Each structure stands twice: as C-alpha cells, then as structure tokens.
Amino acid sequence: MPRAASNNGTLHTLRTREMRKKTIDNFGAGCYKCHLLMLQATEKIWMNGAFVKWDDAKVHILTHSLHYGTGVFEGIRCYKSDLGSAVFRLREHVNRLFESAHICQIQIPFTREAVIEAILETIRVNKIDACYIRPLAYLGYGAMGIFPKENPVQLSIAVWPWGSYLGDEGLKNGIRVKISSFTRPHVNSTMVRSKTTANYANSLLAKREALKDGYDEAMLLDTDGYVAEGSGENVFMVRKGVIKTPPLTSILEGITRETLMQLAVDRKMRLVEERFTRDELYIADEAFFTGTAAEITPIREVDNRAIGSGKPGPVTKELQAAYFDCVYGRDNTHKDWLSFVHAG
Numbered sequence: 001m002p003r004a005a006s007n008n009g010t011l012h013t014l015r016t017r018e019m020r021k022k023t024i025d026n027f028g029a030g031c032y033k034c035h036l037l038m039l040q041a042t043e044k045i046w047m048n049g050a051f052v053k054w055d056d057a058k059v060h061i062l063t064h065s066l067h068y069g070t071g072v073f074e075g076i077r078c079y080k081s082d083l084g085s086a087v088f089r090l091r092e093h094v095n096r097l098f099e100s101a102h103i104c105q106i107q108i109p110f111t112r113e114a115v116i117e118a119i120l121e122t123i124r125v126n127k128i129d130a131c132y133i134r135p136l137a138y139l140g141y142g143a144m145g146i147f148p149k150e151n152p153v154q155l156s157i158a159v160w161p162w163g164s165y166l167g168d169e170g171l172k173n174g175i176r177v178k179i180s181s182f183t184r185p186h187v188n189s190t191m192v193r194s195k196t197t198a199n200y201a202n203s204l205l206a207k208r209e210a211l212k213d214g215y216d217e218a219m220l221l222d223t224d225g226y227v228a229e230g231s232g233e234n235v236f237m238v239r240k241g242v243i244k245t246p247p248l249t250s251i252l253e254g255i256t257r258e259t260l261m262q263l264a265v266d267r268k269m270r271l272v273e274e275r276f277t278r279d280e281l282y283i284a285d286e287a288f289f290t291g292t293a294a295e296i297t298p299i300r301e302v303d304n305r306a307i308g309s310g311k312p313g314p315v316t317k318e319l320q321a322a323y324f325d326c327v328y329g330r331d332n333t334h335k336d337w338l339s340f341v342h343a344g
C-alpha cells in the first residue's frame with residue numbers, strides 16, 4: 001500500500017515535508033498546489049527489468065539525460081473502475097513512448113508488450129487500485145559529450161497515487177489561466193510530437209510564471225501567435241455550437257484529446273481542428289483543458305476575462321461526464337480503452 005508521507009522517518013518523508021513547507025511559503029496553505037507536490041511513495045519502482053525499493057531507485061549524477069534533457073516519458077492513469085482496476089488507454093501510451101523514443105533516436109531495449117506487462121506488474125506489486133504511472137526511458141552513464149555514443153538506454157516505471165492535477169475545485173468549477181509570456185517551441189526546434197523531458201523546461205517556465213502571478217495554469221501560444229496548449233494539457237474551446245481544438249503542429253498529440261474528439265463524434269457534436277487566436281478564446285462560450293493528469297478541466301477565466309458565464313458550460317460538463325464514464329468502466333462502447341490490472 002502507498003505509504004503516508006508522515007508515517008515513517010525515511011528520507012522521502014523528510015523531503016516531502018520540506019517541499020510542502022516551501023510550497024506553502026510560496027502559495028499559502030490550503031492551496032491545491034501544495035497537494036500537487038506531495039508525492040506519496042509506494043513500495044517499489046521497476047528499473048531495467050527488476051524491482052527496487054522506492055528509496056533505492058537512484059541514478060548516477062553523470063546520467064546523460066539528466067544533463068541534456070534526452071529522456072522520453074509517459075503519464076498514464078490507472079483508475080479503480082466499476083469493473084476492477086484498469087489502466088486507461090495503456091497501449092496508446094506505450095505506443096507514444098516508443099514513438100517519442102524513435103523521434104529522439106533512442107532504442108528502448110524492451111518490446112512494447114514487455115513494457116505493457118511491466119506497467120501492469122508494477123501496479124500489482126505495489127498493491128494499489130488507482131495511480132499515476134510514469135515510465136521514463138533515458139540515456140544512462142557513459143560518454144559525457146552531447147553525442148551520447150553508446151550510453152545505455154534505461155527504462156524505469158514508477159507508480160503513485162495522484163489526485164486531480166489541477167485540484168478537485170478546478171475540476172468542478174473551472175480554473176483561471178494566463179496566456180504565457182513563453183512560446184511553444186517552433187516545429188523544427190525540439191520536436192514537440194515527442195514527449196521529451198527537454199520540452200518540459202518550456203512548460204516549467206510557463207507554469208511557474210502562471211502560478212507566481214496567481215493563476216492556476218499557463219496557456220502557451222505557438223510561434224505564429226495562435227493558441228497552442230497548456231503546460232501539460234491540450235485545449236478545446238466552444239463557440240457558437242462548434243468545438244475547436246488546435247491542429248497537431250506545435251502541440252503534443254494528446255491521448256485525452258483524441259479520446260475527447262471521439263466522444264464528441266459519438267455525440268454528433270460539431271468539432272473542428274483549427275487554429276484560433278487568444279482573442280477568440282476570450283470570447284468563447286466554453287473552454288477546457290484535456291490531459292491524462294488534468295483529465296477534463298474546465299477553464300473559467302483567461303487573462304482575467306470570464307469565459308462564457310464564468311462557469312463550466314453544458315458541452316464541457318457533458319464531455320467531462322462522458323470521459324469519467326469511460327475511465328470508470330461505465331461506458332460499454334469504449335471498454336476496449338481499459339486494460340485490467342488483474343486478469344479474469
């Protein structure tokens with residue numbers, strides 16, 4: 001079972017307390033951002049084919065990816081569904097991990113099937129019903145120049161319990177968003193179709209700025225000035241009965257984005273993949289973020305301008321409910337999106 005942050009004297013617990021204090025100093029007690037940082041340890045982490053204790057899951061300081069941002073990773077969720085614990089869209093996430101690696105010319109030394117099985121086994125070993133799952137492929141210790149020569153490719157899988165990324169309150173009533181002063185990388189810059197650790201330096205700058213300025217999340221524009229995505233989410237807006245989401249140019253090919261698009265099509269809603277500007281977003285009737293961590297989070301305000309009524313609108317609410325029906329196994333038409341942790 002996951003260890004509570006306060007029930008033992010491990011290094012992890014001390015670090016968690018320290019982080020919490022720092023976050024409270026920065027943002028004030030009671031803010032969801034404090035919970036966001038409180039990583040709750042589980043028992044074991046899968047590293048290169050074997051399980052190690054949580055506190056022993058360490059790498060050498062000269063790990064290549066630590067210096068040059070060449071890791072590729074995934075963020076996946078396992079839900080305690082009505083039909084048993086199930087990982088949502090596991091195969092799609094593992095496929096994207098391998099595609100990210102392919103873009104970065106990283107050869108993961110395991111098959112896709114082996115990674116799928118290792119993820120399910122990590123959940124079972126940690127005896128956890130619902131969790132966030134973080135596979136990470138990275139270049140290990142070896143050469144230290146930018147060219148990684150023959151540094152070994154390593155793979156780890158960690159799982160831990162994680163509540164709503166943007167807070168329960170945000171999920172229900174919507175969040176406040178700031179258009180970032182940071183721009184999404186150009187399509188020929190860091191390859192945003194790959195979920196590469198380096199890309200998250202850009203996300204981190206934007207997120208930190210937004211939180212420091214009192215908002216919940218950042219919205220980044222692309223290099224042409226059109227709305228791209230959040231620091232860790234894709235974005236949708238609804239205006240005059242049409243749902244719009246930016247095309248797959250400077251954004252991550254989100255699996256929740258694709259899920260939402262399918263749910264909208266199922267409901268015969270009008271949806272287009274089309275660029276839009278920040279001022280069109282200001283006058284949208286509704287807007288929301290999608291992401292594995294953020295799930296479907298309504299946006300109630302952008303740059304201090306209310307979106308629609310300033311409350312989650314009907315399209316957002318319907319699609320959010322539809323999404324939760326899928327992940328919790330209540331939607332019979334999309335059961336194939338669930339991979340059950342315990343067979344049979």
Ligand SMILES: Cc1ncc(COP(=O)(O)O)c(C=O)c1O
Binds near residue numbers: 255
């Ligand atoms: C930059 C960015 N965009 C979008 C998403 C949403 O992707 P997904 O729905 O596959 O989690 C994420 C989350 O992984 C992200 O980091």
